[in-house]
Amino acid sequence: MSNVSEALKIEDWRLTSAEDLKALQKQILSGRDPNRPEIVVCHGTGCLANGSEKVSDALRTALADAGIEAKVMPGIKTTGCQGFCSRGPLVLIRPGGLFYQRVKPKDATEIIEKTLLKGEPVKRLLYKDPASGDTILNEQDIPFYKLQERVVLHNIGKIDPTDIADTIAAGGYQALAKALAGMTAEQVVEHIEQSGLRGRGGAGFPTGRKWRSALKAIETKGRPVYVVVNGDEGDPGAFMDRTIMEGDPHAVLEGLILGAYALGAEKGYMYVRAEYPLAIKHLEVAMVQARELGLLGENILNSGFSFDVRINRGAGAFVCGESTALFTSIEGKPGNPRPKYVRSVEEGLWGRPTILNNVETWANIPLIIGKGPDWYKKLGVPHSTGTKVFSLVGKVNNVGLVEVPMGVPVSAIVEDIGGGVPGGQPFKAVQTGGPSGGCIPYSLKDTAVDFDSLTKAGSMMGSGAMIVMDEGDCVVDVGRYFLRFLEEESCGKCLPCRLGLSRMREILDNFSRGRGSEQDIEDLISLAQAVQDGALCALGSSAPNPVLTTLRYFKDEYLAHVNNQTCPAGVCKELITYTIDPGLCTGCTSCARQCPNNCISGRKKEPHTIDTDQCIRCGICRETCKFDAVRVS
Amino acid sequence: MIDFTINNQKVSAQPGWTVLETARYYGIDIPTLCYHESVKPSGACRLCMVELKEGDWSKLVASCIYPVQEGIDVHTETERVNNVRRWIFEMLLATCPASEEIREMAARYGVVSTQMPVHDPDQNCMVCGLCARVCEEVVGLSAIAVMDRGVHKKIGSPFLRPTDVCVACGCCVSVCPTGAMQSIFDTVRGKPAMEMTQLAV
Amino acid sequence: MSQSVETLDEIVERYPGQPEYLIFMLQDIQSTYGYISEDSMKVVCDYSGVPLTQGYSVATFYQSFRLDPRGEHEVRVCLGTACHLKGGQRIVEEVERRLNVAAGGTTEDLRYTLSTVNCVGACALAPVVVVDEEYLSNMTAKKLEKHLKTLDYDLENETKEHGHV
Ligand SMILES: Cc1cc2nc3c(=O)[nH]c(=O)nc-3n(C[C@H](O)[C@H](O)[C@H](O)COP(=O)(O)O)c2cc1C
Ligand code: SF4
Ligand code: SF4
Ligand code: SF4
Ligand code: FES
Ligand code: FES
Ligand code: FES
Numbered sequence: 001m002s003n004v005s006e007a008l009k010i011e012d013w014r015l016t017s018a019e020d021l022k023a024l025q026k027q028i029l030s031g032r033d034p035n036r037p038e039i040v041v042c043h044g045t046g047c048l049a050n051g052s053e054k055v056s057d058a059l060r061t062a063l064a065d066a067g068i069e070a071k072v073m074p075g076i077k078t079t080g081c082q083g084f085c086s087r088g089p090l091v092l093i094r095p096g097g098l099f100y101q102r103v104k105p106k107d108a109t110e111i112i113e114k115t116l117l118k119g120e121p122v123k124r125l126l127y128k129d130p131a132s133g134d135t136i137l138n139e140q141d142i143p144f145y146k147l148q149e150r151v152v153l154h155n156i157g158k159i160d161p162t163d164i165a166d167t168i169a170a171g172g173y174q175a176l177a178k179a180l181a182g183m184t185a186e187q188v189v190e191h192i193e194q195s196g197l198r199g200r201g202g203a204g205f206p207t208g209r210k211w212r213s214a215l216k217a218i219e220t221k222g223r224p225v226y227v228v229v230n231g232d233e234g235d236p237g238a239f240m241d242r243t244i245m246e247g248d249p250h251a252v253l254e255g256l257i258l259g260a261y262a263l264g265a266e267k268g269y270m271y272v273r274a275e276y277p278l279a280i281k282h283l284e285v286a287m288v289q290a291r292e293l294g295l296l297g298e299n300i301l302n303s304g305f306s307f308d309v310r311i312n313r314g315a316g317a318f319v320c321g322e323s324t325a326l327f328t329s330i331e332g333k334p335g336n337p338r339p340k341y342v343r344s345v346e347e348g349l350w351g352r353p354t355i356l357n358n359v360e361t362w363a364n365i366p367l368i369i370g371k372g373p374d375w376y377k378k379l380g381v382p383h384s385t386g387t388k389v390f391s392l393v394g395k396v397n398n399v400g401l402v403e404v405p406m407g408v409p410v411s412a413i414v415e416d417i418g419g420g421v422p423g424g425q426p427f428k429a430v431q432t433g434g435p436s437g438g439c440i441p442y443s444l445k446d447t448a449v450d451f452d453s454l455t456k457a458g459s460m461m462g463s464g465a466m467i468v469m470d471e472g473d474c475v476v477d478v479g480r481y482f483l484r485f486l487e488e489e490s491c492g493k494c495l496p497c498r499l500g501l502s503r504m505r506e507i508l509d510n511f512s513r514g515r516g517s518e519q520d521i522e523d524l525i526s527l528a529q530a531v532q533d534g535a536l537c538a539l540g541s542s543a544p545n546p547v548l549t550t551l552r553y554f555k556d557e558y559l560a561h562v563n564n565q566t567c568p569a570g571v572c573k574e575l576i577t578y579t580i581d582p583g584l585c586t587g588c589t590s591c592a593r594q595c596p597n598n599c600i601s602g603r604k605k606e607p608h609t610i611d612t613d614q615c616i617r618c619g620i621c622r623e624t625c626k627f628d629a630v631r632v633s
Numbered sequence: 634m635i636d637f638t639i640n641n642q643k644v645s646a647q648p649g650w651t652v653l654e655t656a657r658y659y660g661i662d663i664p665t666l667c668y669h670e671s672v673k674p675s676g677a678c679r680l681c682m683v684e685l686k687e688g689d690w691s692k693l694v695a696s697c698i699y700p701v702q703e704g705i706d707v708h709t710e711t712e713r714v715n716n717v718r719r720w721i722f723e724m725l726l727a728t729c730p731a732s733e734e735i736r737e738m739a740a741r742y743g744v745v746s747t748q749m750p751v752h753d754p755d756q757n758c759m760v761c762g763l764c765a766r767v768c769e770e771v772v773g774l775s776a777i778a779v780m781d782r783g784v785h786k787k788i789g790s791p792f793l794r795p796t797d798v799c800v801a802c803g804c805c806v807s808v809c810p811t812g813a814m815q816s817i818f819d820t821v822r823g824k825p826a827m828e829m830t831q832l833a834v
Numbered sequence: 835m836s837q838s839v840e841t842l843d844e845i846v847e848r849y850p851g852q853p854e855y856l857i858f859m860l861q862d863i864q865s866t867y868g869y870i871s872e873d874s875m876k877v878v879c880d881y882s883g884v885p886l887t888q889g890y891s892v893a894t895f896y897q898s899f900r901l902d903p904r905g906e907h908e909v910r911v912c913l914g915t916a917c918h919l920k921g922g923q924r925i926v927e928e929v930e931r932r933l934n935v936a937a938g939g940t941t942e943d944l945r946y947t948l949s950t951v952n953c954v955g956a957c958a959l960a961p962v963v964v965v966d967e968e969y970l971s972n973m974t975a976k977k978l979e980k981h982l983k984t985l986d987y988d989l990e991n992e993t994k995e996h997g998h999v
Contacts (some may be wrong), residue, residue: 393916494759498760498783618924623921782895
C-alpha cells in the first residue's frame with residue numbers, strides 16, 4: 001500500500017490495486033464538504049473565446065477581497081465545455097445549480113456579494129428562455145439541459161479536467177480497476193459485444209464485433225497490436241469529440257486502456273486534430289497524472305499489464321480521419337488512404353492488427369465495463385443502444401452540445417431542446433452526418449435519430465453534427481459548400497474523387513448562377529453514381545450524399561435555379577438583388593458608409609438607394625442596417 | 634487454384650493473384666492506366682473497376698488490387714462499370730487534353746468527346762503516380778514524388794527544382810501511360826528528356 | 835527579441851531519428867520559425883532517414899505547413915458548416931478586400947497572413963475568426979477590422995517602447 005498522507009498530495013500516491021483506488025477516492029471525498037459552495041466557471045474553448053478566463057480571475061480577486069473566513073471559503077472550479085457555448089461565459093453556483101450566462105469580469109463582485117454572501121440571484125445574468133420568455137434560475141430547469149440525458153458527458157461541467165483528483169472522486173478508473181482485478185480480456189470483449197455499442201465516428205460499425213475480429217486476427221498474426229483513438233473530428237460544424245477530450249480526458253484514456261487490456265496491446269495512439277490545442281493539452285496533462293498514479297505505463301495497478309499512449313497531432317487534413325489515411329499519417333507520410341481490400345483490424349497501423357475507434361466510442365467503454373452491458377442496453381433502442389452526443393448548430397435558438405438517448409425524434413432535439421428556429425417558423429431541414437451525410441426535411445421531423453432510421457431517410461448519423469437550416473438557407477448553396485469542402489480536402493489520389501467532385505461543384509456553381517438545365521441535373525446524378533462507385537475511400541464515395549438527398553427532398557428548389565433563375569432562399573449571389581425599403585429607411589447613412597463599393601447613395605435623414613449595377617452583393621448593408629430596411633429578392 | 638467466374642466464364646487463378654491479373658491471363662479486356670507489372674498496384678485511376686455480384690447485391694471494386702477469392706462472380710462490362718469508365722474518360726479528356734495516349738484509349742472505349750470545360754489545354758499528366766512509384770520501388774531513388782494534395786496534386790522533385798538525386802535512368806519516362814513524364818522530366822533533371830531516354834528500360 | 839530561439843538541431847533531437855517522427859519535427863519547426871525553410875527540411879529528412887521527396891510531399895500535403903515565411907499575425911477565418919451558414923464566406927471576401935490579399939496569402943508588408951480553416955470546434959459562436967491564438971466569436975468584417983487595428987496599435991506601442999519591431 002502506498003503512502004497515505006494526511007493532506008492529499010497526488011504525487012505521493014502510486015496505486016497498486018483496486019482497493020488503493022477506492023481508498024484514494026474515499027480520501028479525496030472525505031476532504032470535501034458537499035455543502036460548501038462552489039463557483040463553477042466554464043473553461044471550454046467556446047467560453048474561453050468569450051473571455052471566461054478573465055471572469056474566473058475576476059471572481060478569484062473578488063473572493064479574496066470579500067474577506068470570507070477560510071473555513072467557508074467557496075472554491076472556484078474551472079471545467080470543460082458545458083455545452084451551451086452560445087450563452088457563455090457560463091458561471092454556475094453549486095450546490096443548487098444557479099445558472100449565470102454571458103458573465104463579464106465586471107459582474108464578479110456582484111456575484112460574490114449578492115449571491116454568495118446574501119443568497120440572492122443577480123437577475124440580469126439569469127437565463128431567459130427564448131421560447132417561453134420565462135426567466136429560469138437553475139441549470140437543471142433550463143429546457144436545454146432538462147431534456148437531455150447526459151451519460152457520456154456526465155462528468156463534463158462537474159470536474160476540473162486538469163486535476164485527476166476530481167476524476168477519481170467522480171469514480172474515474174473504477175471500471176479499469178474492476179477489469180484488471182476480476183475480468184479476463186475475453187470478458188471485456190464480451191461485455192462490449194453484449195452492450196450493442198456501435199461506433200460513434202460515423203459508420204456505426206458494432207464495436208464488439210470489431211474487437212472480436214481483432215482478437216481473431218491476433219490468433220494468426222500474433223502481437224504487437226495497437227489501439228488508436230480517432231480524435232480527428234474533421235466534420236465541419238461538429239465539436240462533440242473536442243468537448244469530450246477537453247472536458248473529460250480521463251474517460252477517453254480509461255476506455256483506451258481497457259481496449260488495450262482486452263487485446264493485449266502495449267502501445268496506443270491518439271490522433272487529435274491540430275485545431276484543438278486545448279484538447280491536446282488536457283489529454284497530455286491527463287496522461288502525465290495517470291502515469292504518476294500508476295494507472296498508465298508499466299505494470300498498471302500492479303496487474304502485470306503495461307500499456308502506454310502517444311499523442312499524434314494532426315497537421316490539417318480532413319481525410320486523415322479515414323482509418324487507413326490516419327495510419328499512414330501516424331507513420332509519418334502524406335495521409336493518402338491505402339488502396340487495399342483488407343480490414344484494418346487485420347492490417348492496420350504498421351501493418352499490424354489494430355482497433356481504431358472514435359473518441360466518443362472510447363468514452364463509452366468505461367461506462368459499459370463499470371455498470372455492465374445490461375444497464376447500457378436499457379439506454380436507447382435495440383439496434384442503436386446508448387446515447388449520442390450531437391452538436392446542434394445553425395439556425396436554432398439553443399446552439400450547443402446535447403446528449404440524448406438513441407431513438408428520440410429529430411424534433412425532440414431541434415425543437416424541444418434546441419428551442420426551434422429563431423423567429424418561431426418551422427425549420428426547413430436538418431443536415432446530419434456532415435459532408436458525408438444528408439438532410440432530413442421538416443416533413444420527416446419525427447424520424448427517430450438512430451443509425452438505421454437516419455440511413456433509411458437518406459441521411460446518416462455521421463459523427464453527430466446537426467445543422468439546422470431555415471428558409472434563408474439554400475440547398476444548392478449548401479450542396480456547393482460541402483462539395484467545395486470535400487474538393488479541398490480530397491487527397492487527390494483517385495480520379496473519380498479528384499476530378500469528379502470538382503465537376504459536380506462546377507455544375508452546382510452554374511446552378512447558383514441560374515445556368516444549367518434539367519439535363520445537367522440528370523448528368524449530376526449519373527456522375528454522382530460514378531463517384532460513389534468508383535472512389536477509393538469513403539471520403540469520395542460518400543461525397544455525393546448531401547447533393548443526392550437535397551435533390552430527393554428539394555428538387556423544386558434546384559429547378560427554380562435552373563429554370564427560373566431564382567434562388568428562393570435569397571442566398572445565391574448572382575440571382576438576388578439588394579434594395580432598400582424606403583418606408584423603413586431612416587436615412588441614418590450607416591449602410592452607405594459601410595458599403596465597400598460605395599454604391600449606396602442618399603441624403604441624411606432621407607431614404608437611401610442601392611445602385612444595383614454596382615452592387616457586389618456582399619450583404620454588409622443588410623448586416624449594418626439597424627432598421628431592417630435592406631431587402632433581398 | 635482458386636476458381637471463380639469473370640463474365641460468366643470459368644477461370645482459375647493462383648492464390649495471391651488479383652482479379653486483373655487473372656483477367657489478363659485469360660485475355661479478358663479491362664482498361665488500366667495506373668497499373669504496371671513492375672510496381673505495387675496503387676488503385677488510383679479507377680478505370681479497372683469491375684462489378685462483383687452476389688444475388689441481388691453487388692459492389693464495384695478495383696480489379697488491380699482486388700485479391701481473387703473462391704466463387705466470386707465478376708463482371709467487367711455492366712451498366713455501373715461502364716458509367717464509371719465513361720465519366721473517368723470524359724473527365725480525363727478535359728483534364729489531360731494534350732495526351733494523345735488518353736485520347737486513343739478513350740476512343741477505344743467509345744468516348745471521343747467531353748462536355749466538360751478544359752482548364753489547361755497543355756496538360757497531359759493525370760497524376761497517377763506511376764512514375765514516382767517506379768522511381769521508388771524499381772530504381773530505389775525516390776527522386777520524384779507526388780506532391781501537394783487534391784486538385785493541386787502534381788508530380789515533381791522537392792521544391793519543384795532540378796534534383797541530382799535523379800540518375801536519368803529514364804524509367805519514369807518509359808512507364809508513363811500518358812506521355813507526360815517526357816516534359817515533366819526537364820524540370821526534374823534540368824535537361825531535356827530526349828538526351829536521357831535511350832537509357833530507359 | 836532577446837529570448838533565444840532553439841536551434842534546428844535542438845528541435846530535431848527531441849525525437850528519435852525515425853520516419854514516424856517526421857511530422858512531429860516539422861510541426862515543431864513550423865511553430866518555432868513560422869515556416870519550414872529548405873535547409874530545415876533537409877536537416878529533418880537527413881535526421882529521420884527519409885528521402886527529401888517524403889519531407890516535401892508531407893509538407894505540401896498537410897494544410898498547416900508553410901514553406902514561406904508567414905505574416906506577423908495569422909488571421910484564420912472559419913468556414914466550417916456553422917460558420918458558413920452564418921456568413922463566414924462574406925467575412926473572408928471582405929477581409930481579402932480590406933487587407934488586399936487573397937486567402938492563403940500574406941500581405942506585402944508581412945504583417946498578416948490570411949487563411950481559412952474548416953471548423954475550429956467553436957461552432958456555437960459562429961462565425962468564428964482566430965487571430966494568432968485568440969478566438970473571436972460572432973464576428974463580422976467590421977469587428978474583425980477593429981480587432982486588427984488594436985493589434986496594429988500594440989505593434990506601434992512596442993516599437994515605441996523598444997525602439998524596434
Ligand atoms: C473522410 C473520412 C473522415 C473521417 N473522419 C473521422 C473523424 O474525424 N473521426 C472519427 O472518429 N471517424 C472518422 N471517420 C470514420 C473512421 O474512418 C472510422 O470509421 C472510425 O474512426 C471508426 O471508429 P468507430 O467505429 O468508433 O466509429 C472518417 C471517415 C472518412 C471516410
Ligand atoms: S476518394 Fe478522394 S480522398 Fe479517398 S482516396 Fe480517392 S481521392 Fe483520396
Ligand atoms: S507523369 Fe505520367 S506516370 Fe507520372 S503521374 Fe503523370 S501521368 Fe502518371
Ligand atoms: S529518371 Fe530520375 S526520376 Fe525518373 S525513375 Fe530514373 S531516377 Fe527516378
Ligand atoms: S465552452 Fe462553455 S459551454 Fe461550451
Ligand atoms: S489500374 Fe486499377 S486503379 Fe488504376
Ligand atoms: S464551423 Fe466554425 S467553428 Fe465550427
